[in-house]
Amino acid sequence: MQNFTFYNPTKIEFGKDKEKEIGTHLKKCNIKKVLLTYGSERIKKDGLFDIVEKSLNENNIEFIAVGGIVSNPVLSKVYEIISIAKEEKVDAILSVGGGSVLDSSKAIAAGALYDGDVWDFFIGKALVQKALPIFDILTLAATGSEMNCGAVITNENTKQKYAIQSPLLYPKVSVINPELMKTISKDYLVYSAADIIAHSIEGYFTATIHPTYINRQIEAIIKTVMQTTEILIHNPDDYNARAEFAWAATNALNGLTYVGISEFSYPNHMIEHSLSALYNVPHGAGLSVVMPAWMKWYKSKNEAQFKRFAKEIFELETAEEGIDALEAWFNKVGTPTKLSQFNIQISDTDKILENLLENAQYFGIKEIYTKDVLTKILNNAF
Amino acid sequence: MQNFTFYNPTKIEFGKDKEKEIGTHLKKCNIKKVLLTYGSERIKKDGLFDIVEKSLNENNIEFIAVGGIVSNPVLSKVYEIISIAKEEKVDAILSVGGGSVLDSSKAIAAGALYDGDVWDFFIGKALVQKALPIFDILTLAATGSEMNCGAVITNENTKQKYAIQSPLLYPKVSVINPELMKTISKDYLVYSAADIIAHSIEGYFTATIHPTYINRQIEAIIKTVMQTTEILIHNPDDYNARAEFAWAATNALNGLTYVGISEFSYPNHMIEHSLSALYNVPHGAGLSVVMPAWMKWYKSKNEAQFKRFAKEIFELETAEEGIDALEAWFNKVGTPTKLSQFNIQISDTDKILENLLENAQYFGIKEIYTKDVLTKILNNAF
Structure with a gap:
């Protein structure tokens, strides 16, 4: 720790x-x-x-x-x-x-x-x-x-x-x-779920030292958000589900899930911020596109943690299965997983990259997120 | 919630x-x-x-x-x-x-x-x-x-x-x-573990409405404390285990595990306080005696939660199995589970009951913890 x-x-x-x-x-x-x-x-x-x-x-x-x-x-x-x-x-x-x-x-x-x-x-x-x-x-x-x-x-x-x-x-x-919050549209509910999951996973995957207790706290948030989202899609008036969703959201970014871990970064937010800045996509919707794309590129850098994620969240074995299951869940609840769903085309790549490279500098991670790397991640999202 | x-x-x-x-x-x-x-x-x-x-x-x-x-x-x-x-x-x-x-x-x-x-x-x-x-x-x-x-x-x-x-x-x-904390004796380590587990379970079992997210946070604490205690018994110098143990302890009673639950009480602490007050037993050691005894009496009042505890903490099925597993774990790590281990005899019952009945009033739960009930719980601990 x-x-x-x-x-x-x-x-x-x-x-x-x-x-x-x-x-x-x-x-x-x-x-x-x-x-x-x-x-x-x-x-x-x-x-x-x-x-x-x-x-x-x-x-x-x-x-x-x-x-x-x-x-x-x-x-x-x-x-x-x-x-x-x-x-x-x-x-x-x-x-x-x-x-x-x-x-x-x-x-x-x-x-x-x-x-x-x-x-x-x-x-x-x-x-x-x-x-x-x-x-x-x-x-x-x-x-x-x-x-x-x-x-x-x-x-x-x-x-x-x-x-x-x-x-x-x-x-x-x-x-x-x-x-x-019960009158929130179904779209914004699932975008919010993606946002909370993104807040949960940034430190979880990017920190190489990650105490098991903190892992467990984060997994508690992700499981709660996924379960309550599914309840709320079918019954927006379920107060208890709405309440657990809300409190999990608060806990995902109040600092408690980021203590005791080694150096970490916010690459998913970094990439999404460029999408929002350029195309005004809803923040959570942008994140549900970015996360699977980023994970597919990043997984080999922290394989053990991706395997843990697969097991704890989805009861699956491999890193790939966990990522696929998350992407499938985003598709199932109806938040985007591909840039084409925002009408962003592969021809937009250079424009996005330009904004992204500036963002990578701002986020302090330009050494990792070079043009090559960002191109690979964007390609995963097309 | x-x-x-x-x-x-x-x-x-x-x-x-x-x-x-x-x-x-x-x-x-x-x-x-x-x-x-x-x-x-x-x-x-x-x-x-x-x-x-x-x-x-x-x-x-x-x-x-x-x-x-x-x-x-x-x-x-x-x-x-x-x-x-x-x-x-x-x-x-x-x-x-x-x-x-x-x-x-x-x-x-x-x-x-x-x-x-x-x-x-x-x-x-x-x-x-x-x-x-x-x-x-x-x-x-x-x-x-x-x-x-x-x-x-x-x-x-x-x-x-x-x-x-x-x-x-x-x-x-x-x-x-x-x-x-690395020079703490092995005895005080395991008493501390019992104390943290007690802080975790009071609200967990006594509140009838208990959000799943809060359950998960508490289970994260209990699992962390049990795992790190076992590590520390064999290797007191394991910094990471010591750190996770300490941070879990802080989180077990900083308020976060007691939000959103229905009315709850601290019966295990109530009973232990009488033992400490009368016999000066170490607080955590007293709690590891009280908890299994109290649980055996209380389990039918919140069966579902006891089954959840058995499953999540020990991968077992029934309420009884969960309680037995906790008692066995206390025995394994070496914190007391019977009053006789403090040289408290069954002939002390009346003296303890007198203090306990005053305590039950102080804790605001004298309607539940009558002389009959407290006698049953004490008997479980002899």
């Missing part, structure tokens, strides 16, 4: 009706005026907005609401909302939505207290020194952003999908009510 | 040499003067004390050291050290030792800022309103106290082994260096 530091101060409020107390949580932190961020107008139609408004009013918390954040959230929108946050002098950000709204909110929280360009934080030109406190009500379980200190934003101009990380960006309180 | 709140702000510094930076962690929290608590003089012989002293000196942190805390830590010692803490006006407590030193330190941290009797907190007469910040260097992995907000102390006069819990008692920073 490798040395590590673990610290995660986010308070989780999990379960039915928890959103009704959001105002209380803000009040306890002495918040007087908050910027409420959201995505589509759906939260106004389904009553969530009213619930939040009522709770904020009851606790005498002033708020300004700004919607319109899209999935694969973009920098221009972050800029727009940072201006509002500065102008309105809010004390905190309250994100009401999924990972895209929350990631944008984290960037806004850092940008609102920074005189320069918030993109500086993403390209390593500046470190986050302060940030507004972040609260959130999660409406889609996938990214794990509700219990970590990272955020991913796409710069539409430069086609860069980049990330920030800072201990200042842990949400103070995250509300996770699985009932709010 | 049941509604829950999860919050755990302890920073974990895990791994080799991490104790060398203890002064830095205190300094970051603006600590100028600290009370260093410890158990036996072993930490002076093996060099740990010198390392801590050096790090505190380097960071200009004044300290007073008080040793002599024993396992099954006692209230009189807590009183003694609270007086010193008050007199010396320290800013923080630094626990260097195992769970007993740490639990005492938590009680001292609360008592040092309280005008009344610290035992008030244990008997529900007062709530902890403030506490000195707590730091620790863990030298024995078992209780999980390094990442939770509870502490257990024995009042020698009243023969009560009682607990406190308060969010103010989460350690700020816990240093867990598995290398510091």
Whole structure:
């Protein structure tokens, strides 16, 4: 086991009706005026907005609401909302939505207290020194952003999908009510499953030293996500399945599955970020294409772990069988496994490679992910 | 899944040499003067004390050291050290030792800022309103106290082994260096294993609603502890096994395995606390006696979960087989499974029952654990 530091101060409020107390949580932190961020107008139609408004009013918390954040959230929108946050002098950000709204909110929280360009934080030109406190009500379980200190934003101009990380960006309180997630479309459910599996396997396969206990924790997440996804496809109202899915999602990227392992990387995310940046494919859908393609190329580098994966997740023997079974499962639940499903053609390869090579440098793994290697992986995905 | 709140702000510094930076962690929290608590003089012989002293000196942190805390830590010692803490006006407590030193330190941290009797907190007469910040260097992995907000102390006069819990008692920073644990005796290793297994199974068996994902997390802990115990019995220097054992211990009682489950209780701890309070048996050894006895009585109340336990931990079929296998494993590794091994005789039953009935009330489960029931469980242990 490798040395590590673990610290995660986010308070989780999990379960039915928890959103009704959001105002209380803000009040306890002495918040007087908050910027409420959201995505589509759906939260106004389904009553969530009213619930939040009522709770904020009851606790005498002033708020300004700004919607319109899209999935694969973009920098221009972050800029727009940072201006509002500065102008309105809010004390905190309250994100009401999924990972895209929350990631944008984290960037806004850092940008609102920074005189320069918030993109500086993403390209390593500046470190986050302060940030507004972040609260959130999660409406889609996938990214794990509700219990970590990272955020991913796409710069539409430069086609860069980049990330920030800072201990200042842990949400103070995250509300996770699985009932709010039952209207998620079947497509987004299975994309989310792929995202959670991707968060689980990056460290699992790329770290060469991997404690058995951590393996077991990760396998618990993957099995839970696969089983509950199948239940939810047929019965979206199954609260318990929805709840286990959501909590597994949180645990897949709250740091606990990445402790004690040796050096690791995020190659699947790296490749997917290029696909999202260039073609705006849904993040999880991109990942379900990338994972089998990457695994087929990578498996010989960590054969024992791939065999373990095959055995523990699918009760199969060989590395190949495990990878094939995962790909078959993606096909079965209906998340893409080939680039052609996004209408990306083999003639796009050079364009993707150009973005990918820059990304490989950004992810610190350009020595491994050379043009040749990336071409091989992309070919596996065509 | 049941509604829950999860919050755990302890920073974990895990791994080799991490104790060398203890002064830095205190300094970051603006600590100028600290009370260093410890158990036996072993930490002076093996060099740990010198390392801590050096790090505190380097960071200009004044300290007073008080040793002599024993396992099954006692209230009189807590009183003694609270007086010193008050007199010396320290800013923080630094626990260097195992769970007993740490639990005492938590009680001292609360008592040092309280005008009344610290035992008030244990008997529900007062709530902890403030506490000195707590730091620790863990030298024995078992209780999980390094990442939770509870502490257990024995009042020698009243023969009560009682607990406190308060969010103010989460350690700020816990240093867990598995290398510091390699000199633990074989006896204390296997007692610790029993303690960790007990922390794992209390909620697992007593909650009637238990999410599969949480089951899997708990099973991961139990399997890891059993496997690494067997390795460590034969090779105490196996760092990786020691590290996995330690991290599994932390995770068995940091709250994560108790979220989302329905109402649960700690009957095994309840019974063991009476044994410790009356006969000063090592906590883990007491638990390895209590668990099979309790399980044999309890199994019909949650048959499905006992069958799951048998299958997942031992690849066996029936509830009985699972319980027998656990008892056999305790015997194999050499932790007691019968009261006679502590020289406790059947003629002691009434004395134990008297303490136990008071304990059952304290644990809030006196309706279930009547004199009849407790007699049956004790009989299973004779």
